[in-house]
Every structure is written in C-alpha cells, then in structure tokens.
Amino acid sequence: MTQRILDISGLNVRFATEDGEVAAVSDVSLHVNKGECLGIVGESGCGKSQTFMAVMGLLAANGKTTGSARFGGIDLLKADERTLNTVRGNRLAMVFQDPMTSLTPHMRVGRQLTEVLERHRGMDAKAARAEAIAMMARVQIPEPERRFAMHPHELSGGLRQRIVLAMALLCGPELVIADEPTTALDVTVQALILDLMRELKEKHGTSFVLITHDLGVVAGLADRVAVMYAGRVVESAGVREIFAAPRHPYTKGLLACTPRLTDAPTAVLPTIPGQPPDLQKLPPGCSFHPRCAAVFDRCRAERPALAEGGTLNACFLNHTVAA
C-alpha cells in the first residue's frame, strides 16, 4: 500500500582526518514512505545530519560513502553530479537550520525564488513572479508582494525560514529533508513553522524527513521515528509506539531526561550518565554500553543488530528469541 520514495540501505559514511578515520555513519538503513514524515532523532555527532548530507551528495571533500540510497529509480550515492543536479532542489529539497546560510545575503528574496523557477521549470519572469508570490502566500508569509522585494536581513528569523521552506517547495519536490529547521527559532515561531509543515504534509502530500534533537518537535509532526546513536540507528518505530513504549535504553533515557510541563517537578532530573562517544574510539560491542544502566557482558563484546523486539531496535534485552 505504501510506496517508498527514499530507500537508504547499508549506508556508511567515513571521514578521513589527520587523526585517522571517523566513522560518522555506520550501516544505516532507512526509508521514507510517500506522504509521511520520518523523524530522525539524536544528539550532535550521532550521524543524523551526515546521513542525509550523504544522500544529497553534499558531504565534505574528505567524506566517503558506501551503500545505496534509491530515490525514484536513481541511486543517489552513485549518481554523477549532473544527475544529482536534476534531482536536488527539484524533486528533492533540503532545509537547513540557519536560514541565512541558504539565502544569498545581497539578493532580494523574491529574485532568489524566481531564479529557481526560471532555471528548473523554464518559466518566464512574469509567471515566475506570480508563482513565487503564490508560494510565499502558501507558507503563510503576510504581505508577500511587499516581502518579495526585501533582502534576507530585513526579515525576521521566522520569515526567513518560511522563505527557505518556500524555496524548497517551489518545484513541488517529492521529499523535503529538513535539518533542525526550527532549532534557531523562538518557541512561538517554531510552533507556527511546525504547524505549517504539518499542513503541507496533510494538504499537499509532501513527504518530509525531519532531523532534530528535540523529541517534542518530532512528537508533533512525525509519523515514524528513527533514533540514532554514534552513527547507527538504535531504534525505529511508529511515533506513538516510540513515545508510549520505547524499547532501547538510549531512547528510554532520552525521553526520561526531557523535562515536560506536565510532570511534577522533581529535585533531580533523570540523566544518561557519561558523554556521547568519540567516533574515532568507539567502544567495542554496543556503542551505548558504557552509558547503559542495563549493561551485561554480551553488550561489551558483541554489537546487537537492529532487529524486531517490540520495536525495531538494537538491544539484546529485547532480542531474547534470537539470543
């Protein structure tokens, strides 16, 4: 019934640095179904951004990938630059955390929008202008005609992020990858942008990948969630399952240490002890074992695979049948 529009399989990303090789992403397999929002949750350095930078072909020069990422019949990891350019910004769009990095500072925002339309869809200037203003209205920018002629620095952070979103949507992409789209924004603005993304998903059937560190953001928008830790997916399930009954100790820990407005305030917040690991010196066995409360001998020696056990997760505790 569901059609996979992006299918990542066995993705590895390695960076060659002066101090040796960094395993940024290891054996990640994910897919996005048509019309759904896949939430990717994890902390800095867990590989959540690099996974999708690799998919977009935007890795730094010292990065190497293996595996495959099939998008509409093309393997993006093996495609040449020309093929990628026909896909990127057209059928596959990306929205970054800082809207200033994706907008050219000296160009009026309207021109930046029409340029995309003229280049990718061959529109003439007049049609492009009309389409751009319509798109600005769709992402709920008030007074789009006036904003059309403004420069990025004249707009607030929330409006800038809407322009970036409008730009991403211009060519009617099948999939929008949003990397921390609301992290730089205030809470009230964040709420509006998330509402907008939800509306785009429901009304226009746009598929999203939502990369974030904030479980609250994922809870409101995603249909399925994948939790990443130290370059690997450690748990993946439907959004309701993962919040109601997380199975991996890391997911449980993340949920527990996020304070909620509904909890009674306690003296001490639950924590996950220790630090996220150094990707150059990953511990043997399960990468999470040094911070895990439920660790046992097998975790130190052997890496658990991502397998069914309540949810799709990588923890021996849930794989009793397989063990």
Added chain:
Amino acid sequence: MSETLLDVKDLKVHYPVRTGGLVIGTYTPLKALDGVSFELKAGETLGVVGESGCGKSTLGRAVLQLLPATGGAVAWLGRALNDLDAKALKAERERMQIVFQDPLASLDPRMTAGDIIAEPLRNYRPHMSKAEMKAKVKDMMGRVGLHSTMINRYPHEFSGGQCQRIGIARAMILDPKLVVCDEPVSALDVSIRAQVVNLLMELQRAMNLAMIFISHDLSIVRHISHRVMVLYLGKTMEIAPRDALYAAPRHPYTQALLSAVPVPDPTIARARPRLALAGELPSPLNPPSGCVFRTRCPRATKVCAEVEPTRAQPGTGHDVWCHHWRESGLETKVAP
C-alpha cells in the same frame, strides 16, 4: 531564605542607535530593557523567560554591571551598585558570577582548564600560593564532576558538557552568593542538559546560591526556578511563583509561550489547542504605544493602545501587566 540579596528597581538599559540621514543622523534609544524590577533572596532561583530580543540576556549583564544601566537601581545587600567606582565594583563582583551559553566560546582556547578555573582566584586572591590554588581548583573540578587529572587539558579537548562544567567551576570557585546563568544548557545535547541542570541545582542547595536562570526553554525553567519572570520587548509581562505561573498564567503572552512549548507526547502534541501569536515581533526601536504586546495579542482592545498597563496582582507574589488579565483566555492546562 530570608535575606534579600538583590533588589532591582526599574532597571533600564537603552542603547543609542543612529537612525536617519547619512550625515546628520538622529539617535533613537533602543530600549533593550525598560523598567524591570525584582528581588532575589539567598537560595532562590528566578527564571527569566522570553523570546530572542526580549532583553533577558541584557538583564543578566546589567545586574552584574557588565553593561551600564541607563536608569533604575541595582542594590546588592543594600548597597547601590550603579554608582560604585571600578575598584569598589570589582570588590563587590567577587560574590557575583556568570555562566554563559556557549560553553566553548566562554573559555579562552589558549588556556588550560586549570588556568581558566583559577582565573578568579588570581584576580581576587593574589597572595594564594600556587600549590594552594591548584588544590582548590582540583577540589572544585571534583565538585562539578570533572576528573581533576584533566587540569592541564585545553578546552578543545573537552566535550560541550564538560566545557560547561569548567565554566561552572570558574563561576563557583570564589563561593559566590549570586550566579547569573545565561542560557547555560541551550547549547548542550539533551542527555547532557539534564546532567548540567542537576549539577546547578545541587550546587545551589549546597552553597545556598541565589540564581538568575535565563532561558528560552520553559520546561527547564519550570524545573529549576522558584519564581519565573516573563519578558517581552524589554518589559516584564508577568512574574509569579513557579506553580502559579505554570498552572494559571494570567498574561496572554505567557499563555501563548506555554501553549507553544513542544510536548514530547504525540497524542497531546497533536490534540492540544494552541494560542497562535499574530504578526511579527515589533522593532524595539519603535515599540507599540500603550501595552507593547498589543500588536500580537488576541485580547487587545482600544485601551491597550492608549494606556500602558499597570501592575495587577492576581495572587501573592504574582504580578501581571495586562489590562485584561481577569478574562479567561485559552485553557492552558497542558496536562491531559
């Protein structure tokens, strides 16, 4: 809990901003902070929340006299800080410290962790011997959860959470009475955030610290604060004991902020009503007349444009600056 450490009255910080012509410009005051008052007792935490540009960071710095105040008074243990000279101010500052948002940027990259933590000691205890200083630094490192063997390491060799612990150790080494925490956990990962919040609360209890905890994260502020102040465009909207503010917020801005906090629960997140704010944050150079919040307020009426609201008191210690605070707004109880 009785001693009033800090008494801030009508604090104002205005920056002159040049507007207008190329040659003959006029100066318009940017009112970063415009008439904020509060008191703080030992062992108490005041949470300061608001969105970017509301003046919350300015408040922290103006209290510590790191920024010159334009008007109002900051009294520290009964002494006015505003008119102290540099030397007297340095002496008073010994008991007031600050923890910054960006853990790495707040540490000098060329100095070791030990030198960074010892810096206040060098400034305030010039006669302390090297060995004594080192022992004190090592002890402090232990108290903030850092291995004291890391004393010779440099900031770039620590993780973000550890850097923030170094920043906290530096702030705590002189046994301060007041610590301003300016978004101390915003730059940290979720799993590290809780550790640092716990550390701050533990140190506060042990040292009977007064704390000003500035943050945009209302969930964390709720966890750590005794009282909470909500700022908007440099003015106080509402200040109240924690439970009163979160259970029964009176100001529409507070209500909007609370309803926008993302909830890590899919059912609630999708079902609850949201009080959306209309429009954009007005320019602080040209704030609206009357109530500054009126341009985005769902309850705004004619009176809001004409008269600046005065303080109303819906409860003990609960002050709100709104003409319409009695009208029930959105049902903001977030609990299911």
Added chain:
Amino acid sequence: MTSAHAAALDTAGDVEGRSLWQDAWRRLKRNRAALASMIILGVVAAVCLIGPYTLPWPYDAIDWDHVEAMPPNMELGHYLGTDSVGRDLLARTLVGGRVSLMVGVLATMVALFIGVTVGAVAGFVGGRVDQLLMRLVDLLYSVPLTFFVIILMVMFGRNFILMFLAIGAVEWLTMARIVRGQTLSLKSKEFIEAARASGGSTAGIILRHVVPNVLGVVIVYVTLTIPQVILLESFLSFLGLGVQEPFTSWGVLLNEGAAELEVNPQTLIVPAVFMTATLFCFNFLGDGLRDALDPKDR
C-alpha cells in the same frame, strides 16, 4: 555523583593537554615545504653568522694582488670570486646576510612590539583611545616612506640603529591594523566577558587573553614582514641611505653587482641567490604557518 570517583583518581598523574600551539606545530612539521624552508633558513642564518670566521679573507680586506673583479679561484681562497675592488665575494655576501637578516628580524620586532601594543589597546579599549590611535596610524600611512626615512637620516645622521627604528616605525602600521581587527572580533567573545566578570583588569585581560589569541595571526604576518623589510633595506641601500662601505648588506651587493653584470655576473648572482632563497623560504614558511595555525581556512 562522579565527584567521589574523581577524588579517588586525584593521586594519579595529571593528564597532559595538547595546546593549540602544539597542534599547530604538529601540523607545521607535516608540511614539507614549510619544514624545508625552516631548515634552509636556519642553515643560511648559521652560515652567515659563523661562515666569515672560517674564510681565508675578511670581508673588508682588498686582495692587493688582484684589485679587480675575479671569477672563483680556489687556490687564492676566493671561493666565489671577488668584487670590482678585489674583496672576497663570499665573505661579503655572508656579512651582508648578517646585516640584512638582522635588519629584517630586528625591525620586524620593533614593528611587532609597537603594532601589537597599539592594535590591542585601540581595539580593546575602543572609544576615543581607538579613534586617536587609529587616526595616528592613518596619518603616518599618508607620509611617504622614503621621505620619512630621509628626514630621519638627515636629522640624526646615518646610523645603523636608526635604520631599524625607521623601518620598524613604518612597518608597525599594518601590524596595528591587523591586531586591532582581530582584537575587535575577540572582544565580543564570551571568554573576554567571562574574564571581566571574574574581576580581570583591562591590562590583565589584554595581556592574558587578547595577545595570546592574536599571536597566531601576528606570527604569520611577522614571517611575511621580514622579507618585506629585507627588500626595503636593499631599497634604502640602493638610494645610498642604508649601510655604508666597507660594511655591506645584500641590497648593497645587489646594487654593486648590477653595475658589473655584463663583465662579472657572479657579483650579482651570488648575493641574489642567497637573498632570493631566503625571501622564498620566509614566504613559504609564512604560508605554512597560516595553514598550521588556522586549519579551518585551508
């Protein structure tokens, strides 16, 4: 919490950190061109310093048997020939190298000292002090260099020390601007604010926090200034404002050699090779240092 754990480890040896300087040094050592440049510069400096004592002819002695330019002659001990009045060319080049390198290094040090002080103070203190110092820099910039040096020379007579001061006094201007710019960007960093909140004085903060953090850029600029100064010295010598006979420098030698080029090419080639190699190495080293100190910009 972990404090008990940390206390238990107190007896163990402290872990040594790796400072940003050590990191930069490690990167520099890996840069072959920069490393080779450093070695060559060291060799040139050592040879200039020690060399003249081991040669059979002093730099100012005229070989009265051959009062004319002579090609290299091993038997007479003129290993690289002589100049037009019969003085040993190698000895003169090495002594000239001493002067050129010394002028280069010392004048740059003068520029470094004034430039860093003025730049850091102007940038950090700001306001009127900044205005005053920077207008002074602007003013000095608009004074023609040669004119300035000529005035100094005429007023105080030809003097070796004066030349360091004169060149240094001109070269510090750019240094001051660079340091001021760096200081301004440092000033907004939180660690400077933290230092102020920990009770640091202005002078203390400049010395402890500003100067060490601008030093990286300054060192790169120094290695690029030394060759400029060496060239400037040769230019002044060319105008007859530099060192005086029989004393010499690479600039003087080049000047003399240029006149003899057609008859005795070695009189130009020998000092030119030394000087070019030195300048080349300084520039390479400067590039290497920039990469090593600021790996992000590569």
